[in-house]
Amino acid sequence: MKVLAIDTSTVAASAALIQDGSLCCEYFLNDGKKHSEKIISIIDYVIKSCGLEAKDIDVFSCSIGPGSFTGLRVGASAIKGIAQALGKPITGIPTLEVLAYNLRGFKGLICPIIDAQREMVYSTLFRFEGDTLLKIKDFSAIVIDDLICRLGPYDDDIAFLGDGVFLYQNKIKNSLKNARFADVGNILPRASSVASLAIIKYKEGHLLWYNDLRLDYIRKSQAEVEYEKNHIVTIVNMKAEEIDEVVEIEGLSFNNPWSYESFDFEINKNNLSRYIVAKTDGRIAGYAGTWLVFDEMHVTNIAVHPDYRNRGIGNKLVEEIINIARESGLKRITLEVRNSNNQAICLYEKNGFKAEGFRKKYYADTGEDAIIMWKEL
Amino acid sequence: MLKIISKSLDETIRIGMDLSKHVMPGDLICLTGDLGTGKTSFTKGLGKGLGITEYITSPTYTIINEYYSGRIPLYHFDVYRLGSADEMLELGCDEYFFGNGITVLEWADNVLDILPEEKLCIIMNVGNNFDERIITMKAYGDKYKTILKEMKNSESPRN
Missing domain, CATH: 3.40.630.30 (Gcn5-related N-acetyltransferase (GNAT))
Known part of the structure; x- marks a missing residue:
């Protein structure tokens, strides 16, 4: 089975192709948000590099948020367009799960944080049990200080990743002794993680047609304001x-x-x-x-x-x-x-x-x- | 508060250029005024001052235009067609407000509820004759108060 996945939910854009359980090609570009100009050519490059054509792909996948609204829309539109034209199924993967999956095998807690502006982040606390990703606590959109406070009672190591780390690493480090940070290669969402999760979804039978894919922006408590x-x-x-x-x-x-x-x-x-x-x-x-x-x-x-x-x-x-x-x-x-x-x-x-x-x-x-x-x- | 009288379209453009000398990434400028009072012309001046080479047009139909050719990116919104502040949030406006560029918002009144507290509000009214415009600038927050102070000090004598 061949899965093509992309991620455009943060400042980086990436595409990956997994064929019969092995990663054939992954392209990761972090040069400032210009996803609308680049994502199609990145997809094209990845597919061609594997000696394939778009019509050979069985399932298309993209991350569905939370993240940059514009980035998510660009990615979803690209995937929907291709899938519609080729009559292929798609599957959407929540961005926070994509990030957590970057750290598969980590023994402690995993806390992806995505910048939501106004001192807020989108976050969910995860843990791996074997290969299964478990959601421990969903924080939705939360003020970073509140998140740090809410994580206070956990004794296990907590690995942070996501673009929120660029903004709040020092703050987290100073407040939580058990904080760890993902290395540079894993800190942003990667299309290969999207593809791996897409295969799991495929096996569970969670496939959609292009017009059923919905983005999940997570409305921040702007509603509160x-x-x-x-x-x-x-x-x-x-x-x-x-x-x-x-x-x-x-x-x-x-x-x-x-x-x-x-x-x-x-x-x-x-x-x-x-x-x-x-x-x-x-x-x-x-x-x-x-x-x-x-x-x-x-x-x-x-x-x-x-x-x-x-x-x-x-x-x-x-x-x-x-x-x-x-x-x-x-x-x-x-x-x-x-x-x-x-x-x-x-x-x-x-x-x-x-x-x-x-x-x-x-x-x-x-x-x-x-x-x-x-x-x- | 700063009140400037513009005698012509060219002068409105020049006032926009003046403002461009004092803005910084992350600044938010809200423009209010009836059709034809020069909101887009003012933005053209601001863009010109930032060194933007593209032709700046009103984003009435596109809602957002982004310009990257100047010293700072310019995000130009026209929210006239938006039905509610909710739609503005759905656009992902916070990514612009707190991004690396200057955001100019036309018809800001439509989405006032969700705008950050700190901003520069510019109100454009028709003056005593057909070409004259009264441009009133109100600063909310210290950094915008500083901008107005700088503009007052550097205001070149007109007319």
Whole structure:
């Protein structure tokens, strides 16, 4: 079987031809994005170098993103055009898998990062189990600092590759002791990896006709930015009539949710408590509860409705409780967070909280430790 | 803010050339103004100043034209035909905004939601007579404020 594959998802363009399980020719060009001018002649060169003609190819393949929008479109158009003309099937391979496949056999974790601009990268965490590529965690589009923070808890070596490495290598190196970086030959996506994965897809029967191939750009949380502009989030003190909505969010967020009665007590009877809610679209999107005890603030709970997560609302709530503590002349803020709740830990760290201790087996449901965090004001 | 009166098309081109002396890769320039107020002429001047040898035309139908013959690449957008900011994202606009060239965006109002905070906005209005144009430049962000300061200082006496 003969597979011709290309990759144009980053600044480099490449084409490769695998015939009966062996790589016959691979052409890799990294001279600045001019894919539209070069990719057809590169494909032509690769096929001819193997003594073949385009009609001899059984399957065509390209990477389908994420990556450079323009690059991806050029590559997909080229492959679709050729496949349509010749009546041959095609298969599309996700770019992050292509990158991970460059490091086949690596024992630790593999973290491809593709530049998504605005300090963001497209990323997924992989691991090889034998020859099979396993997806450990899909980060989609993520701010690089958040990604580094989210990778903090992993002890294994993490190999980074992709064009994001050119931008963030030092930052990663300084923050993660277990970070490794792919060598120069493997750092960008390679068409030979696309071809290898295309053969696996072929064996699994995942072939498409030219008009069924879809690119997967991965929309970054630009939606988040837009959302903030179009949907104003206001933070106000929580009122008694809002308890029902808050109890619902509590139930959607925690294994051992507080009851209506608990919130009722907090709002109506407890003089030390201060509860705030984030409102948007006329709904409660999230809330935060605190106790003001002497010169300290104790955060009791913070949660955001699942419909409104990943929109910076949690961050707004944290910022607001910090403001409240400052305005009330308090000296420090403390909270407990589940050991496994890395996303929350990252959010608190970003706002200046530091882990100062543990409460062993604090959470009855899983027996997990709580991390005690403090912020000095 | 910088307000410049242009008495003619040639002068609008010259103002574009003036601006070209102060721009750097990664800069974003948004042009707003009715049809015929000189947005494309202004861009021609900017391109000429950058040393672009190709003929610069309005990308109304192509949406983006890219020019590489100058000292810095020029990405010229006309987003008049785009239905929403979403379509702009689908184009992969961030690759241009944060790329190695200057981005000039005509009809920027259509996609304002998704533009980076920092940018130079240029508003073109018809002045007191048929040929006169009032060109108002507003800087958002320090680097663009510096550009306007430099332009003010180096402004050659006209007329």
